[in-house]
Amino acid sequence: MAFKVTIDGKMAEVPEGTTVLEAARMLNITIPTLCHHPKLTPFGGCRLCIVEIKGIPRPVTSCTTPVNDGMEVTTSTPQIEDLRKTVLELILSDHPNDCMICERAGDCTLQEMAYIYGVRENRFEGERRTYEKKDGNPFIERDMEKCILCGRCVKVCDEVQGVGAIDFAYRGFQSKICPPYEKDLNCEFCGQCVSVCPTGALSGKMWSRLGRQKDVKEVDTTCAYCGTGCNITLHVKGNDVIRVTSKEDTWNEGWLCVKGRFGYQFINSPDRLKKPLIRITPKDQSNPPFTHFAKGGHGGITRSQFKEVSWNEALDHISGRLTEIKAKHGADAIGGLSSARCTNEENYAFQKMIRAAVGANNVDHCARL
Amino acid sequence: MNKRITIQVCMGTGGMAAGGAEVLATFESLMKEKNIPAEFKKECSMHKVGCRGLCARDVLVDVIAGDNRTTYQYIKPDMVQRIIDEHVVAGNPVSDWQVTDDYHKFHEKQIKVVLSDCGNIDPEDIGAYIAAEGYKAIDKVFNAMSPEAVIDMIKKSGLRGRGGAGFPTGVKWEACRKAPGDRKYIICNADEGDPGAFMDRAVIEGNPHAVLEGMVIGAYAIGATKGYVYIRAEYPLAVERLKKAIKAAGERGYLGKNIFNKGFDFDIKIKLGAGAFVCGEETALIASIEGQRGMPRAKPPFPVHHGLWGKPTVINNVETLANIPYIIKRGPEWFSSYGTEKSKGTKVFALTGKVKNTGLIEVPMGITLKEIIYDIGGGIENNKKLKAVQTGGPSGGCITGDMLDINVDYESLAKVGSIVGSGGMIVLDEDDCMVNVAKYFLNFTQSESCGKCVPCRIGTKRLLEILDRITKGLGKESDIDLLLKLSGDIKSASLCGLGQTAPNPVLSTIKYFREEYEAHIKDKQCPAKVCRDLLTYSILEDFCKGCGACMRACPAGAIKGEKKKPHVINAGACIKCGSCFDVCKFKAVSRG
Numbered sequence: 008m009a010f011k012v013t014i015d016g017k018m019a020e021v022p023e024g025t026t027v028l029e030a031a032r033m034l035n036i037t038i039p040t041l042c043h044h045p046k047l048t049p050f051g052g053c054r055l056c057i058v059e060i061k062g063i064p065r066p067v068t069s070c071t072t073p074v075n076d077g078m079e080v081t082t083s084t085p086q087i088e089d090l091r092k093t094v095l096e097l098i099l100s101d102h103p104n105d106c107m108i109c110e111r112a113g114d115c116t117l118q119e120m121a122y123i124y125g126v127r128e129n130r131f132e133g134e135r136r137t138y139e140k141k142d143g144n145p146f147i148e149r150d151m152e153k154c155i156l157c158g159r160c161v162k163v164c165d166e167v168q169g170v171g172a173i174d175f176a177y178r179g180f181q182s183k184i185c186p187p188y189e190k191d192l193n194c195e196f197c198g199q200c201v202s203v204c205p206t207g208a209l210s211g212k213m214w215s216r217l218g219r220q221k222d223v224k225e226v227d228t229t230c231a232y233c234g235t236g237c238n239i240t241l242h243v244k245g246n247d248v249i250r251v252t253s254k255e256d257t258w259n260e261g262w263l264c265v266k267g268r269f270g271y272q273f274i275n276s277p278d279r280l281k282k283p284l285i286r287i288t289p290k291d292q293s294n295p296p297f298t299h300f301a302k303g304g305h306g307g308i309t310r311s312q313f314k315e316v317s318w319n320e321a322l323d324h325i326s327g328r329l330t331e332i333k334a335k336h337g338a339d340a341i342g343g344l345s346s347a348r349c350t351n352e353e354n355y356a357f358q359k360m361i362r363a364a365v366g367a368n369n370v371d372h373c374a375r376l
Numbered sequence: 377m378n379k380r381i382t383i384q385v386c387m388g389t390g391g392m393a394a395g396g397a398e399v400l401a402t403f404e405s406l407m408k409e410k411n412i413p414a415e416f417k418k419e420c421s422m423h424k425v426g427c428r429g430l431c432a433r434d435v436l437v438d439v440i441a442g443d444n445r446t447t448y449q450y451i452k453p454d455m456v457q458r459i460i461d462e463h464v465v466a467g468n469p470v471s472d473w474q475v476t477d478d479y480h481k482f483h484e485k486q487i488k489v490v491l492s493d494c495g496n497i498d499p500e501d502i503g504a505y506i507a508a509e510g511y512k513a514i515d516k517v518f519n520a521m522s523p524e525a526v527i528d529m530i531k532k533s534g535l536r537g538r539g540g541a542g543f544p545t546g547v548k549w550e551a552c553r554k555a556p557g558d559r560k561y562i563i564c565n566a567d568e569g570d571p572g573a574f575m576d577r578a579v580i581e582g583n584p585h586a587v588l589e590g591m592v593i594g595a596y597a598i599g600a601t602k603g604y605v606y607i608r609a610e611y612p613l614a615v616e617r618l619k620k621a622i623k624a625a626g627e628r629g630y631l632g633k634n635i636f637n638k639g640f641d642f643d644i645k646i647k648l649g650a651g652a653f654v655c656g657e658e659t660a661l662i663a664s665i666e667g668q669r670g671m672p673r674a675k676p677p678f679p680v681h682h683g684l685w686g687k688p689t690v691i692n693n694v695e696t697l698a699n700i701p702y703i704i705k706r707g708p709e710w711f712s713s714y715g716t717e718k719s720k721g722t723k724v725f726a727l728t729g730k731v732k733n734t735g736l737i738e739v740p741m742g743i744t745l746k747e748i749i750y751d752i753g754g755g756i757e758n759n760k761k762l763k764a765v766q767t768g769g770p771s772g773g774c775i776t777g778d779m780l781d782i783n784v785d786y787e788s789l790a791k792v793g794s795i796v797g798s799g800g801m802i803v804l805d806e807d808d809c810m811v812n813v814a815k816y817f818l819n820f821t822q823s824e825s826c827g828k829c830v831p832c833r834i835g836t837k838r839l840l841e842i843l844d845r846i847t848k849g850l851g852k853e854s855d856i857d858l859l860l861k862l863s864g865d866i867k868s869a870s871l872c873g874l875g876q877t878a879p880n881p882v883l884s885t886i887k888y889f890r891e892e893y894e895a896h897i898k899d900k901q902c903p904a905k906v907c908r909d910l911l912t913y914s915i916l917e918d919f920c921k922g923c924g925a926c927m928r929a930c931p932a933g934a935i936k937g938e939k940k941k942p943h944v945i946n947a948g949a950c951i952k953c954g955s956c957f958d959v960c961k962f963k964a965v966s967r968g
């Protein structure tokens with residue numbers, strides 16, 4: 008069923024169940040929000056999205072209110088804007104306001120709101136929450152003094168990731184988002200929570216002071232970790248990737264796993280293989296191959312025992328040796344192990360090659376990366 | 377001696393705290409020891425009964441001989457012997473210990489419906505409830521009424537929710553009955569989190585079966601198959617009696633499968649709350665039952681459409697439900713004969729503060745505040761001047777001493793900026809500082825805010841901080857306006873009833889006692905002499921006899937003086953505890 012709704016004088020027809028906020032966005036009408044996230048169930052905590060609806064005596068949150076047929080909505084009146092300003096001042100009265108050193112400066116919804124509403128003086132100055140203890144987990148910086156309790160991290164962890172590693176604790180002014188018993192976060196470290204945080208409360212530990220959003224060039228690409236192929240965006244500063252994110256309008260909806268989001272350091276690693284290598288010395292049976300490849304010492308196989316070659320050379324070498332082994336020992340002497348980091352198509356081609364070209368059934372891949 | 381003797385010992389939480397259990401045990405063992413003749417013993421029964429209101433006088437004991445009821449007050453175990461000797465055995469009531477006239481006055485202006493059986497029947501004995509016409513209403517409903525007829529009757533009675541908001545109960549039931557859903561629930565809200573409120577606890581402790589009967593009738597009316605009683609774990613006695621009552625009702629077939637062979641199944645489960653005030657809010661309560669953190673959510677959708685586990689759900693207050701059986705039995709006209717045009721029936725209040733008779737009262741809606749305070753409450757303690765009455769707890773406001781003719785009903789109280797609320801009524805006298813009263817309630821609401829929405833979580837904290845600095849003499853001239861502005865914004869912008877009403881105590885104390893705020897801010901004075909930081913203590917030379925009592929009492933060593941010579945307080949060292957003021961026999965310590 009379609010409902011007719013009038014927002015700020017503009018008419019729209021929306022399907023039943025559409026919220027006032029969604030309807031307004033369809034009409035390109037901006038309503039400020041902090042706790043709302045289009046992929047998560049509505050929360051209604053920040054109160055910025057309040058609007059007036061004809062026939063309802065008090066302001067209501069547009070993010071939680073479903074459209075009714077014939078509804079008439081006004082998104083901005085002096086009273087509404089005044090309430091929004093009070094709400095912002097209250098949030099900022101309990102916020103470090105240290106934008107100068109914040110990772111998210113320039114990319115922070117709270118900062119943006121303060122800018123739009125011109126909040127400089129604060130009528131409601133008072134005690135601010137301060138926390139001594141920092142979360143000791145390896146990936147995620149959790150600066151709870153910057154947390155505005157919008158609840159997005161709690162929701163994404165529960166509704167999207169299905170983990171529920173964090174939740175609200177305590178009451179009143181002391182309310183706080185934390186893992187059970189305030190222990191260090193010990194979860195999947197997918198970082199979905201980081202990606203939905205509207206302020207600088209959650210960020211990647213490894214991103215710290217490497218560059219803010221205005222300094223980076225964004226490069227859209229595909230995650231190379233597995234066949235899923237999530238779309239990612241590299242944040243490049245100079246020639247370094249300093250952060251990886253994913254956009255909401257990708258097929259993976261902006262959600263990543265710990266590897267895609269935080270496992271990007273291999274890109275600039277000196278150990279990274281960039282050209283094919285051919286082993287040039289006979290295998291030393293007492294030492295498993297590759298063990299000390301990177302380090303080079305310890306009487307293991309060292310860098311000098313490999314030769315950098317071109318792709319043509321490498322492929323010739325492989326086909327030559329495969330033909331040779333097959334002729335000498337038969338196809339069953341050959342097995343293929345491919346990588347879970349290849350795409351499905353690549354893996355398909357690989358097994359095809361082993362089965363059809365080589366003629367062996369010994370083929371698998373390291374799906375357990 | 378042939379008369380049937382009944383001894384009733386008040387064993388509500390008040391009675392228990394005062395030693396009711398020991399008193400009852402002493403009666404039991406002494407009667408046995410006395411070897412009271414067998415025929416007498418057989419006819420003597422002992423009851424533990426629920427709260428009857430005047431908790432200040434516990435332990436209350438009734439000795440009923442035939443038609444004569446004698447009520448004793450302040451009874452301790454060592455007094456039992458004399459009662460047995462003189463009254464039970466010799467037939468001469470002990471006049472010294474009997475309740476005085478004002479005890480009877482306390483009861484005269486009251487009309488007891490929900491509390492009518494509390495204090496008269498043994499709440500742990502379903503037989504006692506049945507003997508007092510209990511479960512007759514279910515009988516009538518199941519055998520002679522359609523669910524629609526029940527809803528009609530409740531609508532006609534004019535009963536409105538006693539949990540605070542005063543929503544018409546019949547209308548709520550009807551909405552739930554009509555809401556589509558394969559499963560429906562009814563929840564009894566026994567969270568009772570307002571500070572100082574104990575109406576619901578008393579009803580459950582004193583007459584749990586009435587609440588259960590109300591729930592069964594509600595379930596039948598809306599078509600619910602399962603009910604929950606959400607009760608705070610801090611009410612162990614109420615929980616225990618409720619458990620016993622549910623079990624007994626199940627055994628008699630008032631709960632369970634196929635009630636009255638009508639093919640209707642209904643069961644009740646107890647769900648313990650952990651004592652968060654906000655869990656009394658219906659959507660938070662539902663979240664809590666579902667195992668989530670008790671945080672409210674925005675309405676609509678309302679619980680009658682989308683409640684527990686997403687199913688249509690009615691939530692009613694304990695007192696609301698306890699009214700139901702009486703309305704069914706006595707008819708809607710009888711119920712609506714009490715009260716005013718829009719507020720029908722009676723209401724239970726917890727009368728506390730500076731009145732002589734504190735305790736639980738049940739009065740018809742529309743009674744004047746004056747009748748409550750002077751006739752039932754016995755007036756102000758120590759003949760002090762009545763300053764204000766705070767109703768509705770942390771969500772309510774105050775009514776000043778010169779508005780005593782006001783009728784106590786939903787509309788009249790709302791008109792003056794207060795509410796009936798769930799029934800807290802605190803009487804304040806000239807020694808109470810209104811800024812401090814507001815601060816007390818804000819301290820409560822800010823720490824009980826669930827933390828979900830900004831205006832309530834941070835706004836109430838800021839209100840409290842401003843009030844706090846005013847009581848410390850650090851208030852600024854602009855603070856009153858700031859309080860008014862912030863209060864208004866919190867009310868308009870908060871998500872649930874907690875935040876929407878939390879500023880009420882501030883608004884109403886400023887409305888009626890603005891000059892008291894100004895005295896704190898401008899003159900750095902607390903007119904009621906409550907705010908410690910604004911007090912100074914000094915010794916009046918002319919009155920001081922140099923006895924040294926104050927010097928010994930002062931924990932800070934701030935008082936010096938030679939024997940028999942006027943003493944002096946060193947203002948710098950004084951911590952303003954008031955010990956000297958309390959201890960001086962010659963009124964030589966001045967507090968200003």
Ligand SMILES: Cc1cc2nc3c(=O)[nH]c(=O)nc-3n(C[C@H](O)[C@H](O)[C@H](O)COP(=O)(O)O)c2cc1C
Pocket residue numbers: 536537538539540541542543545565566567568569570653654655656657658659691692693694696697798872873874
């Ligand atoms: C913060 C807050 C606390 C509440 N606490 C209680 C409570 O302890 N008991 C209660 O019956 N209702 C309480 N209510 C009201 C309930 O939300 C609900 O309106 C009521 O239980 C409905 O029952 P009634 O219609 O019988 O009054 C509270 C409301 C709010 C906003």
Ligand code: SF4
Pocket residue numbers: 147160163164168170171172173192194195196197198199200201
């Ligand atoms: S990193 Fe992922 S699993 Fe861990 S708290 Fe954040 S959302 Fe939950």
Ligand code: SF4
Pocket residue numbers: 654671672824825826827828829830832833870871872873874875876
């Ligand atoms: S008004 Fe207070 S209690 Fe209610 S949802 Fe908001 S923060 Fe929670």
